[in-house]
Amino acid sequence: MAIETGIGFIIGVFLIWVGYIVSTKGIYSILAGFWITWEPVNNEKLGKRIGVLFIILGVLAIFTAIFTIWFGDVVGKITAILALIDGIMIFIVIGLDQMGR
Secondary structure (H helix, E strand, C coil), X not given: CHHHHHHHXXXXXXXXXXXXXXXXXXXXXXXXXXCCCECCCCHHHHHHHHHHXXXXXXXXXXXXXXXXXXXXXXXXXXXXXXXXXXXXXXXXXHHHHHHCC
């Protein structure tokens, strides 16, 4: 159980770090197809929005690692749904940015 919790913490901290880098530096190379299929309209707004969504995903990973110890697999199912919603929101944010042209 301790190994799974440690892996959850590591993944959560990594996602928070990626979110921080994207929101402050505006590095978009983590997004697939960037500069190939689309170019951001407003770099600062898009970076902050996607960065916050990655930070939320990292916090979800950490909370899942903690609460799975007490509540079991139910937390994993709820977190999977929330992570899916977060991923959909990332695509929505990118789409809204492209509509700003």
